[in-house]
Amino acid sequence: DIQMTQSPSSLSASVGDTVTITCRASQTISSFLNWYQHKPGKAPKLLIYTASILQSGVPSRFSGSGSGTDFTLTISSLQPEDFAIYYCQQSYSSPWTFGQGTKVDIK
Amino acid sequence: EVQLVESGGGLIQPGRSLRLSCAASGFTFDDYGMHWVRQAPGKGLEWVSGISWNSGRIDYADSVKGRFTISRDNAKNSLYLQMNSLRVEDMALYYCVKERIVSGYYTLDYWGQGTLVTVSS
Numbered sequence: 001d002i003q004m005t006q007s008p009s010s011l012s013a014s015v016g017d018t019v020t021i022t023c024r025a026s027q028t029i030s031s032f033l034n035w036y037q038h039k040p041g042k043a044p045k046l047l048i049y050t051a052s053i054l055q056s057g058v059p060s061r062f063s064g065s066g067s068g069t070d071f072t073l074t075i076s077s078l079q080p081e082d083f084a085i086y087y088c089q090q091s092y093s094s095p096w097t098f099g100q101g102t103k104v105d106i107k
Numbered sequence: 108e109v110q111l112v113e114s115g116g117g118l119i120q121p122g123r124s125l126r127l128s129c130a131a132s133g134f135t136f137d138d139y140g141m142h143w144v145r146q147a148p149g150k151g152l153e154w155v156s157g158i159s160w161n162s163g164r165i166d167y168a169d170s171v172k173g174r175f176t177i178s179r180d181n182a183k184n185s186l187y188l189q190m191n192s193l194r195v196e197d198m199a200l201y202y203c204v205k206e207r208i209v210s211g212y213y214t215l216d217y218w219g220q221g222t223l224v225t226v227s228s
Binding site: 043 | 135142144151152153154166167168169202207209210212213214215216217218219220221
């Protein structure tokens with residue numbers, strides 16, 4: 001199975017900060033990498049697919065990059081509604097696997 | 108508007124069976140693969156199982172293989188998860204999720220609100 005490792009596991013940031021979350025796959029996954037945002041009590045929300053394509057309706061302050069084994073999610077000018085848990089997920093091969101999550105909270 | 112509504116969760120004893128259902132609307136159900144993803148209390152997201160539009164491709168996580176069965180009824184716009192031999196570690200919020208394929212790349216673009224499965228004696 002492909003292991004997905006996110007870093008950091010958690011971070012504290014202020015409104016207006018730029019935040020970067022990294023995700024590393026245990027083997028190459030091309031661009032089969034998606035990012036999700038999850039808030040307590042709500043359904044997870046797709047942010048980025050195919051490593052770098054912004055899902056419709058997602059603010060442009062979210063961006064993704066990378067291919068192969070190393071990927072990043074960047075949130076520019078963090079907004080109050082962005083405090084949540086972020087997950088990467090590979091769809092290169094079954095079983096699909098998620099990273100352990102990165103919790104972004106308020107400093 | 109895409110809607111995915113899960114049902115069938117509840118309190119169940121270890122070793123027993125439970126069947127989850129997901130009612131889909133707002134899209135052409137039989138055009139898309141579907142998945143179940145779960146989140147155990149205090150844990151992250153875990154992919155459980157997926158099924159293609161015509162049930163021709165079915166996959167499972169190792170943790171549920173041989174115990175869970177995914178199925179769909181395209182005439183009823185419904186997805187199911189039959190869970191047998193339930194274990195305490197299966198306790199989680201189970202999400203029904205729609206798949207999307209873009210240029211050969213797979214993603215999970217719409218999620219339901221989830222149904223809670225509690226496994227306890």
